[in-house]
Amino acid sequence: MGEGPILPHLAQGQEKGLENRRKDGGFLGQPAWLWSLGALLVGLALSLLAASLHRDALARSEQVRLERLAERSFDAVDSQLQTCGLLVRSVQALFLASDEVTIDEFEAMYSNLRPREQFPSLQAVAYAVKSDRPSPDAEPDGQLRYPTVLVAPMQGNRMLLGLDIATQPANLAAARFSRDADQPVMSAAFRLVQRANMPGSDDGLTIRLPVFTPGPQPRDLAERRAREMGSLAASFRITRLIEDALPREALDRFDLEVFDISDGEASPRLLYTNPREIEARKGVETATFVRDLAYGGRTWRMMADAELLDDEAGWLPLLTFGIGCLASLLMATLALSIAGTRARALALARDMSSQYRESEERFRALNELLPALVLLARVGDGQLVYANQACRDRFGISDEFLSPTLPELVEDPAMRERVVGMGTDPGAIFNETVRLRVPGQDPFWATLSVSRIMLGEQPHLLAVANDITELRVLSEELSYQATHDALTGLLNRREFERQLDAAIAALDAGAPPAALLYMDLDQFKLINDTSGHYAGDQLLAQLAALFAGLLPRDAIVARLGGDEFAFLLERTDEARAAALAEKIRVEIDGYVFGWEQRNYTISASIGVVMMRGPGLSQRTLLAHADTACYMAKERGRNRVHLFSEDDLETTQRRSEMEWAGRIRQALADGRFLLHFQELAPLWYGEQAEGVHVEMLVRLRDESGAMVPPGAFIPAAERFGLMPQLDRWVVDTTLANFNRIHPSGKPVKLCAINLSGPTFEDDSFADFVLQRLEDYGVPPQRICFEITETAAVSSMARAVEFMQKLRAAGCKFSLDDFGSGMASFGYLKNLPVDFIKIDGSFIRNIETDPVSYSIVRAVTDIGHQLGLQVVAEWVADDRARDLLRGLSVDYAQGFAIHKPEAALCFRG
Structure with missing residues (x-):
């Protein structure tokens, strides 16, 4: 009974208390606006502090960045001066290597160097010869004249001819200083003779080096003065030299000045300044960086000024302050809301609702800017109700009429039905790669994701698509390159083996018999040896085109390597397989290959293996096919041979009784001999110290005819005779080290190939060291070549072997680099001095962009590791020029030198 009147009373009291608080202005007796003002002031103070800290952080960060940019700029100018000196030094080398440099040689040297491509600031390269005839204009203390006799380029520099530097004391002093020190000497800034009577500042300089008589570099001052022939100078435009060296960012960011302080800091001479307005930055905080560059006897002082905060970054602290002000206002509004009345709370709610709407509008605006294609369609008819800007542009959809429907955009009917079914299955997920149709254009590939969403109470389909046409x-293209031969366009060995495995699996499942054909061209090496590898490549490509008109549509053809081809015929019998093989043989036998006024008749040996029933293996089938092809060659070539079990016994017996015995007998009879092939540097020309050669082993049969290495080397490897053969090569090479080159030239570096089993022999390294000592051959002149495959297959043993011989001074080269599967991964772990790029990449470098990119990547990585790079199989001058452009160090091949017998095996 007592609770009824109490509740209204309490409620009434609460309302009175609230009313009193409204009158007081707040719960703590203070007006609401006072709390709001306090929060605003605190927020503004914090915002100002944050803006100040932000500005300081930006200034420190910009200081560090500008310092790095300035250091990079100073280093760039210093490097440019050093490089200019190297240019003069490279021209000096021409005079050291020649008894007399003619005008044509000098101009040819300049044309080959193409210095203006690297040094746009270069004005001229001139040579002044020392003459004992006195000059009437020379100073009285010197009777020598230095008339200028060679100038390149001649255009614009002809007035330099005849100029005697003895009449110019500063030039004469520089010439004498450079002669005594054999170091580049740089002149002070002066007006170039070529620019006489032309407007502009004195912005020329010269870098001068002496020219000595041909031979090695002089060793001391007396020899330099005795062997002086003249003085060599290169003139440059200072302004262009500095601007070409500086990074573009430095020119845009810094106010740069370069002074010559060689004559004392009290009288600096301005050499360069960029056109930025220094006065425009008065009152702005700046950073100044200074460095003195010393080169060629002169000192340049570089000064770089820049604003710590430019216009692009200076507004960021203001943005921080603005954000802080906004936060302060929000905090003041919140304080006012908490301390205010219910009406203020409702007003705040309305403000938040307004902000939400603005956020939603921003989200929609952001969605319009997305590069992905975003669509919204109704469930049921699939009619589009929304498409973002990227989607409207891609499909040509107008804002007023959204058409076509979402399913109609999908080209594949099955995929289209799945999109339609999304409307009836709320839990379904569609995420597929499909082709989308564009009205009036070709379809394109895209990843399409469709999900069912609810907007209000209406179900819709949300679709997001990304164009992946270029990626696909x-x-x-990458998939094609991985499965096809680059030369012929046929399947490669790896893909053919995969297809053969699939055929074997089909046979295991009960498929009809199939046939495997293995073809090898007869005497293909003759074409390579007489007309070059490029001619052989063209023949292989033409035969690949010939196969297309001979084989059934379901036949699988591949190039396994070299001149070997394989054919896979499914669902066939022995008679049809043999008939097709004979048809191929006849077509090739009647084919005439013409090349450079020569005609070659071609023939082929084909082995046929039938594939019947389950239980076959890829390795066995390929071995049987190779055996059948081998039997076709043994029985006279240009024929088809059907494999039988007797072939295995015949091949095995012949191998055991013939090859092993022939190689051992050849070693006993002394019928092995050595040929050599020269390697040429691509950048330095022929070196005076000697030639760089690779030793090649050859064999004469019992009748005196040469046996191709491809015939006996695989047999020697198969029967474990390579270590014995490698010992013979090493011993014979070292014993006749001074009787290799027919011209009598000394051998600077001799490369010897080693097989995998050889360096796995624990005693072989000691054998090499003993022979080096016995024959007195410097170990530094011997380089052993080990194939990448052999090194990787026995990494620990290879590294141990290399380190033992490298400790004595021998060098190592990694042969056939790039033919393995993990070249770059193992390269850094092998202690080698050279890498020799596999010839298959060099052969196709002119026509195959992938081979060109591989050669460039191998060269760059080799140089980063401090190695020298050799390219083999260089067949023509075009390939050599491409390799020189990629900075390859050495070239080897028929375009450089064809193998010939060593001097010790002649006569």
């Missing part, structure tokens, strides 16, 4: 095309 690239993927298809």
